[in-house]
Amino acid sequence: MSGHQQDRATIRITAGGPEPRRRRAWEIGLAVALAAAIIGTAAAAFSATGSPAPRSSRQAAGTPAAELRLGYFGNVTHAPALVGVQQGLLAGSLKENGGTVLETQVFNAGPAAIEALNAGAIDAAYIGPNPAINSFVQSGGESVAVIAGATAGGAQLVVRPGITSPAQLKGTVLATPQLGGTQDVALRAWLKSQGLAVTPDGGGDVAINPTENAQTLKLFQDGKLDGAWLPEPWASRLVLQAGATVLVDEKDLWDGSLAGKPGQFTTTVLIVSRKFAAEHPQSVDALLQGHVAAVDWLNEASAGAKASAVNAGLKAAAGAELPGEVIGRALQNIEFTPDPLAGTFPKLLRDGVEAGVAKPADLAGLFELGTLNRVLSGTPGRALAGAAGLGTD
Template sequence: MKKFLFSALLLLLGLVLTACGSGESSGNTDAAESSGDEITIGYFPNINHVAGMVAEEKDLYSETLPDGTQVNYQYFPDGSAFMTAIETGEIEGGLVGPGPAMNHYTSGAEVNIVASGSTGGTVIMARNDANIESPEDLAGKTFISPRVGCTHDVQFETMMKEEYGLTSDRVKGEMKHVTGEPATYHSMFTTGNVDVATVPEPWASVIEEKGSGEVLVDTSDVAYGETLPAAVFVTSQRLADEDPELIQNLVDAHKKATEFIQENPEESKTIAIDKIKDITDQELSASAIDNAWERINFTYEIDGEVLQNFADSSYDLEFLDEAPDLTGLVDTSFIENESN
């Protein structure tokens, strides 16, 4: 069974707009550059990253890459670690939340989003007995998100500021903010350590099933809830420029994985349950996965305008020091080409 291989990259967790998710590093991590016969793909063990799990389980990258190519996989604990691995050539591509991709791009990283992985899947959960009937009750309450300024954090804080006029203590607001891994939210609700959680699936459905909390705001009503990519497929601009055939092969495999999920949801759910257990040692029930699946749309289509609007919200919330310009971040040419 694969185990967590947390690296020094975790020291970068303080970056704003880091990803929301939990995971582990695994596989061969020595592939510093694309060699033509070895590539490494990264993703998180979250439901929004099922395309990565399916591609691994079904060995789909081997179908699109040249014969003999060795395909490795690496599981990441956060988006900052993932993006650094992209920039250093430790991995050639993979799935990450849109937040870290945008943050690193606006900081000067030469990266491209070449496809989406999924949309939706963010849920705002309230702890039982926290005396919360609506988001208006959150003044003075403690909320948790995976990282400061991560995708789910920005969605939640955008909604709270725009619709209820409430902000976090990060900007001297009324809500206290803490961070933690989504897989721990059920236990934190049970102990009363937090009142509200902005949760990526499947962990919202786990909380529902175990009865420690209930839905306060469902996916469709969270800011950018059904339109914002919850996961995007990222690679480096250098690779896209120097070896566009490689990137096309990677995107073709990702498209195959996404289409498999669309056409075989039940088998895809089983793959997700098994892979999450393998990576995190946590076994999720079929009912929790079923519930989570209803909140997610698996697609490789990407809308750059939505990402720009989301980035503008991040700037409005003071997660970014300068107004972001994402021109050039999204490259749809590879998903527009016919698959092999």
């Protein structure tokens, strides 16, 4: 990421944990702490780098917003955002349907984006399902609503060669993008299902160090990590650029009973601040029109055109494109869909509770899919999204 983009991005790197069991874990903590000192915490970035501040006033309720501030990640799993921003599909729809200006901000992981949204620094975000659930639960349903899906699939546990079974993970050091994020919860839940104990502070049979993705790649290459549960393109980067092997492909853990299709699980959804949605429903409608257009473009484009467009978005968001083999492998592991697969969310919450990073809660009201389905119904015969009894559709 370039210096300018670091100024605009909010990136939180967490390096918690008790006294490490071995020197390698200590080295990881030191490396991550140094990185955090360089780029700062999310809160510091908002206050000191010129990132958007909360609005002091808004237009009258029911009118299009003057601007819509959108957060997303420089990951392939955020391809609808990458393409929607890069090709002007999101900005164009907002401008044509109310004159709203699109402002964007790049994040590294979900909890940091949620912090920005709750602070009023952004209005909507592409994000993993678990941070969306956590925000909804912690606010008593007042903070955010899931208004669409974006991607499904595209997450793997990749490890150093020689690790071929769960039992061999005991005593190892693994990474996830951020504590409480979607991949972090998936790893913790899977380890528990394999009889391996972990704790939110990094203890247990396996040390889990929440680490920024680019730092994870470097630490793995340096032999200071045994593996990581990562979204694309980072899983592909560790496999193709660092010699990792796939121990678990998350799609193999979903039998289709909750999503309607074997191997399908939610990776990225589109959420909006409930306050913003209440004040500017026309702008949410326009955002969803651009979002659906971006998803459709990705599903209709050739493999080459898709890779080129996503790479252009990655370069703009994260400062660099990916090698052809990496972007190709990553895109093969992902499905683009406006359906948020609401039926999978109760399991995601249960996994977070069992992992110790979430609390039991009622998810009723999390989904507001009426506007999405109005957009989707504009194409005859198109399947609509269901809220699975957890909101409106």
